């Protein structure tokens with residue numbers, strides 16, 4: 001699916017789920033463990049690290065400070081810490097816009113001492129760090145403001161540490177200040193060191209993550225409420241050897257739910273987060289179990305199967321899992337009675353008023369919903385209704401409502417603005433398609449057949465993009481087959497038919513974005529020449545070549561849908577397609593289009609010759625014995641001689657829309 005904005009996405013109802021989904025690593029955990037690994041002796045292998053701008057600047061900084069950094073693969077990094085040796089005595093660190101790098105590095109380098117300069121992008125120089133700098137100065141660190149006081153960039157010198165008095169730090173601006181101190185102080189805890197929080201501490205779950213990770217690296221901080229933290233004398237970081245970075249536990253909830261709703265055979269396995277997770281939302285698993293899910297979990301994985309069915313209705317105080325509780329509201333659609341989610345007033349002040357949004361959208365599906373000031377009561381639909389779900393620019397609304405496609409009534413779901421998932425999980429829908437199951441005949445297909453240069457490729461690709469579906473250019477497969485045969489030196493005739501067909505069956509082809517690879521070689525341009533088209537027309541007249549390519553073409557029919565263009569998409573390859581379009585244009589118009597195309601690529605061509613070629617190909621394509629070019633009986637004819645591409649796209653989408661059951665948003 002194209003990453004560009006998508007107006008809506010139609011999900012056909014799935015009828016199963018199974019397989020493995022790997023979730024991306026959590027940013028806060030990734031940058032914390034990178035620094036902790038750097039502060040240890042020896043090598044720490046970090047698995048499933050998030051690959052993002054913020055983790056990249058941290059890795060660069062650690063290298064500059066003298067750590068060994070080796071990428072074992074895309075998500076595994078081995079960090080060899082500087083430990084007792086200490087960091088390089090001097091370094092200039094550019095930290096982009098990564099608060100999770102700037103704050104902890106400032107604290108760690110300030111207590112260790114040296115000659116360091118820390119800066120970032122202009123926006124980073126507007127993000128406060130003054131409260132942390134004040135706390136560090138009170139401790140005897142030398143920190144110079146290089147720009148506006150209280151903001152980066154900073155220069156760090158050598159400290160004269162005074163650890164006898166408690167160190168005050170504000171907790172109501174950013175919990176990262178406290179996190180930074182807690183990570184730095186074990187480096188110098190020759191005696192008990194006490195940190196005292198001034199003001200109400202915000203984001204406590206993040207401090208819990210910090211304390212947890214410190215413990216994994218051998219440092220046990222004592223905590224009195226959320227006010228006083230003591231780092232015991234003699235604390236020392238020791239590498240755990242290997243550490244798995246957890247994936248986002250709230251993101252995992254959608255796949256836990258999918259397993260509970262639809263994994264009747266193989267489980268849905270979630271890689272990246274597991275039992276004993278240090279994220280609060282992992283307690284969603286208890287709620288899913290209470291509803292009947294069969295959950296097995298290990299340190300870094302969760303496996304979920306459907307257990308009780310229908311699910312058991314639930315009455316739960318959800319204050320401890322505010323984000324993941326949204327997933328429960330959608331699971332409640334599949335319960336044996338009325339479910340009540342309590343103590344969720346915080347939903348009202350999130351990305352949108354989630355209580356109101358959830359109630360409105362659940363009702364569209366046919367559920368009976370009571371929306372309280374701080375609770376939600378959901379009774380499953382008596383009859384499921386096809387609905388257009390608004391997502392309110394809220395990633396969690398989009399992810400939650402994709403689960404409405406697990407209904408057994410076979411009712412599809414339309415999700416508006418599905419790309420809003422990018423806030424936390426850009427690849428969400430692709431991950432969903434990989435584990436949701438639907439037999440190929442139920443996956444929707446739109447066919448666009450027509451003669452050469454009718455514009456069907458452009459039209460089909462645009463329709464696919466608008467629907468967020470896969471796209472098959474079947475002509476490319478004949479062009480590839482012909483090219484491969486020509487390269488073997490085989491004449492494209494009946495005498496070589498079986499050899500060519502045998503090869504076509506095993507065509508080593510890969511489609512990558514807009515490139516076509518044949519045995520790894522980019523042949524996108526080579527298959528687009530006039531000669532390649534003529535050769536394709538020749539091999540496509542050989543019956544065994546046609547049958548050899550059937551399975552490959554049909555394998556493109558995958559969730560969430562396919563737009564396929566060619567000559568026989570509607571007649572032979574997808575005879576059960578939900579919509580078939582036969583596109584034509586006059587030979588004169590088509591010759592002109594092709595002429596323009598070639599001239600714009602700098603390829604010399606004349607109109608009369610092109611027209612003669614087109615007519616010859618039309619004649620061969622429509623007179624061959626097997627799968628001749630002709631409209632399917634149930635195809636809608638579209639003559640686009642006088643239409644713009646936009647007009648044609650709009651027409652096909654309107655035809656598609658007329659066959660859909662969705663109402664207005």
Ligand code: DC
Nearest residue numbers: 474475476478536537540566567568
């Ligand atoms: O659409 P195109 O010009 O790329 O197709 C190249 C040739 O392949 C065309 O002349 C006919 C043949 N073809 C076919 O026979 N059946 C298809 N489904 C697609 C293409």
